[in-house]
Amino acid sequence: MAKTLGLKCRECGREYPIQPMHVCEFCFGPLEVKYDYEEIRRRISREKIEEGPKSLWRYVDLLPVEEPKVGLNAGFTPLKKAENLGKVLGLSNLYIKDDSVNHPTLSFKDRVVSVAISKAIEFGFDTVACASTGNLANSVASHASQASLNCFVFIPANLESQKIYGSLVFSPTVVAVEGTYDDVNRLCSEIASELQWAFVNINIRPFYAEGSKTLAFEVVEQLGWRAPDAVVAPAASGSLITKIWKGLREMLKVGLIEGVKTRVYGAQAEGCSPIAQAWREGRDFIKPVRPNTIAKSIAIGNPADGIYALQVTKDSGGDWETATDEEIIEGIKLLAETEGIFTETAGGTTIAVLKKLVQKGAFGKEERVVAYITGNGYKTMEVLEGYLKETLHIKPSLADFKEKILTHV
Secondary structure: OOOOEEEOOOOOOOOOOOOOEOOOOOOOOOOEEOOOOHHHHHOHHHHHHHHOOOOOOEEEEEEOOOOOOOOOOOOOOEEEEEEHHHHHOOOOOEEEHHHHOOOOEOOOHEEEEEEEEHHHHHHHOEEEEEEEOHHHHHHHHHHHHHHHHHEEEEEEOOOOOHOOOHHOOOEEEEEEEEEOOOHHHHHHHHHHHHHHOEEEOOOHHHHHHHHHHHHHHHHHHHHOOOOOEEEEEEOOHHHHHHHHHHHHHHHHOOOOOOOEEEOEEEEEEEEEHHHHHHHOOOOOOOOOOOOOOOOHHHHHOOOOOOHHHHHHHHHOOOOOEEEEEHHHHHHHHHHHHHHHHOOHHHHHHHHHHHHHHHHHHOOOOOEEEEEEEEEHHHHHHHHHHHOOOOOOOOOHHHHHHHHOOHHOO
């Protein structure tokens, strides 16, 4: 592949050929894909992208895959001008990037998994696996089914039931581990070193993570080939934020946009906020925490890309904020009531943090601000129990309707 030059350690800079590995053998730093941007610049253009498929694969020239194998309809989700929410918050140019309707499993994970499993097929794997807080398990199981691959997904045993069913329906082997996501991830790392399986977020991680860049690519294109002034995104491992930033800078490198002055803001749940805590305390290292939050999809206590996410925020002039469980619920309700979008707890965190950032004066009224909604609320409905209006019960009669309903409207 002329567009990729190999893998490169993010710490020491040592380079490796393209292969299923994720850690530098010299310093144990994380590896990422190195591209030939001059070659990509020669082959890419706005016109070529616009003529491409209405999916994330319209940006294949900036992805580490020769040819897509799965997830052919993933990505290119709506960028909605949030007029109603913008009025509530006092923002004239607020946008919602809505991956709650992503295909096929209703979260942004369909992006990263499409890239990861396409790459796993190129490498010749017949079994794919993952450590997951739910959405990734759903997506890996679905894409493995598409590709007729063996599939194992490992999840914390206390995961929301809707997300467990959302994996089981595709008939993978689902393994519920007694412990936190970090416990699950450690176990999967041990398994990955023993078995020839493609763990999408372990030995295939450098390729998997690149799929998140498409969230930046799409926003830029949907804004008329302009970078937003600010973005707000949820953080679990921290990878999403680093790749949104990388995607914006890549569009500049290959000549698709004229400048990037985007500020990147990170959102975490107060009950699992190791990156935000490091930011508040001015640290350049992450202290692991034990998660205690309803936002299980972003409950990673020892985030692998935490230090890099901190650097992105610093370089871009952004900030970090957190939301309590109660504020997360209010964020879910606020987005639903204003824009008709039902998001899960990660999205509720994003909206709650967006509101706090507005109150802090982080944005100008006319600035183009994009809030990333990464998952669908129908996966985590139980968190809303006790927080919504009660259902009104009546007899099948007009008189009862008038007495019990119209008199209270």
